[in-house]
Amino acid sequence: MTLPAPALLRAALLLLSLCVPTSAIAQGAELLNVVLVRAPGEAQPSLLGAWRAGRWVPARSDLTRRGGSQPYRQYPLGGRASTVTGSPAESMGEPCADTYQVTLSPDVPATAFTVLTTSTRPFQPRPVTSLPTTNATYQRIVRQELIRRGVRTPVVTITALIRADLDGNGTQEVIIEASRFQQRGGNFPPPTGLPGDYSLLLLRHVAGGKAMTTVLGEYVAPPTPWSPDSTAPMPLAGLYRLAGLADLNGDDRLELITYGAYYEGDAFAAQEWTPAGGLKVRLETGCGV
Known part of the structure; x- marks a missing residue:
């Protein structure tokens, strides 16, 4: 017996539904x-x-x-x-x-x-661990990064140190958040920094058997204080922080949710990272004037 086209289509869909694993149906339901x-x-x-x-x-x-x-x-x-x-x-x-x-x-x-x-999937499919901010190895890394950027005698202040396997390849990455502002209010930096002020957000990872550093955000104050009487534009200070690590799209990789601010505004971004592809901004929002 030959089925009419609509009946044939319904039969095919029924057969297909019987062959699809329950887990796949559950994943498809969360659109x-x-x-x-x-x-x-x-x-x-x-x-x-x-x-x-x-x-x-x-x-x-x-x-x-x-x-x-x-x-x-x-x-x-x-x-x-x-x-x-x-x-x-x-x-x-x-x-x-x-x-x-x-x-x-x-x-x-x-x-x-x-x-x-709103997801029902695991937020973090692998452990995310906070490390002591006094860790000597990462204190040294921050000091070297600051000296390389012209801060001769940096005061190293690590505010967060987070370890996780971001891409699920079995190798741990470390996010380093460090900042120092002599004048700061809450989530925002001052309008401009004083000599020695800085904010660094770094990703430490391994590529080709070597430890590498990827910059997620950086600000280093000029060595000479800016004067309101100057004709030069005011160099805006920036503050960069880690806001979270999460698998937002169910691919078993952790996105980096980062925060950046200046004195009149702030912004968030969700970024994907892989050793081969680097950083890619996927979502962002913010407000500033």
């Missing part, structure tokens, strides 16, 4: 992972973007549900995960109309950098 980020002290996270049906999607308001809230798992850097609910994203308005924020319940300010997702 959208919305990602939010927030800095210490902030109550409202910003919409970073999403991973949807096999591609990265920039931040826009229609990524979150209209007319209702949705659950998120929030992951503070170095802290315990918890569940919150979030409102639909709303624009911050001018001058940051393309930046969207979500109101959380419970509405409690963050005590650390926090990444929030």
Whole structure:
């Protein structure tokens, strides 16, 4: 007996569904992972973007549900995960109309950098370990990087030292966060730095059997203080920090979520990294004037 075309199609789909593993069906069901980020002290996270049906999607308001809230798992850097609910994203308005924020319940300010997702997949498929910031090896690496950038007698201050296998190849990478500002307020650096001020965010990894350093963010103050009476433009200070490590797209690799700020604005980015391909920015959001 020959089946009509629609009946044949239904039969083929039924046969295909019987052959697909349950795990594949479960993975396909999660077509959208919305990602939010927030800095210490902030109550409202910003919409970073999403991973949807096999591609990265920039931040826009229609990524979150209209007319209702949705659950998120929030992951503070170095802290315990918890569940919150979030409102639909709303624009911050001018001058940051393309930046969207979500109101959380419970509405409690963050005590650390926090990444929030709607995903049910493992957030970190491999261990992420905080190392002592007094580690002599990494103190020496930071000192060498600063001397190479013209700081003759650097005061080395490592603020975070995180170890993880980012790409799942069995080799550990280390993210080094170091900064020193003689004048600083909260998450923001001063308008301009004083001699000896700096901010470094470095990725230490192995390539071809050699230890290598990739710069994720850097600022070193000029050796001569800038004067408001100068005709030269003010050299803006920048602060660079690690906001999180997370597998946002289910490929078993950890994206680097980084934070950068100057005195009138800040930004987050989700970046993929591999030893061969280097860094690639996949999502970003921010606000500044």
